[in-house]
Amino acid sequence: MSGGKLSIAQSHEEPHYFSRVRILEHIEREPIHNLLFLERQSDWQSALYSVSSQKTLMSHPRTPENCLPNRATSNAAIALLLFLLFVGCDRGREITSTDKPVLPPIPKLLALTNMVLIKPGTFIRMKHLVTLTNEYWLGKFEVTQGEYLQVMRTNPSYFPGDLNRPVEKVSYLHAVEYCAAITKREREAGHLPPEWEYRLPTEAEWEFGCRGGTTNLFNFGDDQSKADQYAWTAENSDSTTHPIGQKLPSSLGLYDIHGNVWEWCQDWFALYPQSDSTNPVGPPQGKFKVFRGGGWNNEAQYARSANRFMMAPASGTHFVGLRLALCQIPVGLNQRIGNN
């Protein structure tokens, strides 16, 4: 824009005059490209008013600078302005809902079908109260050889022949890898909200689920002679594992939670704290990881709800397997999301 036009606008001191002159100048010179500088609807309306009501503008002194464009250019400019107005090219208008970026929906939790929901609650451990404040899920069955093979492409088990037997000879480290693979698969399938993950249960989660509100030696009571109905132990196993789900379940619907194979837990082994605890996860480090529930290789007394054993995390043996847990990731540990 030349300095001459600027002085004309200022000399007439008309609020809209300068903008009209400037609009018409741009219509005349660059009817498409330069019109994009108009950022308010009022500017467009002002421009239209000026072009269609030439008398208004003509009432101002005619100078080479503020002369109206010729008729052909004006008609083209009017058509262009009308088109831009009706197609919504006004850059100053408010962003509507249709302009907002579409974010992917947050997945709803869809647990695997063979999981049992465990509600929050408390239980007594070594005379101390343990409180679990969040609901979580436990696998209805031990992880089978078939399930492990499908995900990990290998089957480390000592007892072959039936893929419905529980997987064993799986180390704690490989069990963790399996849980992470399930988490990744279910997350990619859109079945897991960001704050949920599959993992090994903590000892407290395992025992609370096993007990199902009972305070007895076993979840079926204190009568060990009933163990044959609920568990594969050294008394009835014939020194081998058995396909999952053949014995009676616990009151919560958990099969083989006593016996068949022992089950890895998340915790490092340590003596329990001599106090009440909430959502305990065990010590931050250690030498051995805990496994629970007894197995085909030990008598029923070792399958008690409270019994525990431990092994180095890199070791695997033919009487230890795993059971999946589905839990919320504690606040502050969300950095694990996406690393699974």
Ligand SMILES: [Ca+2]
């Ligand atoms: Ca078991």
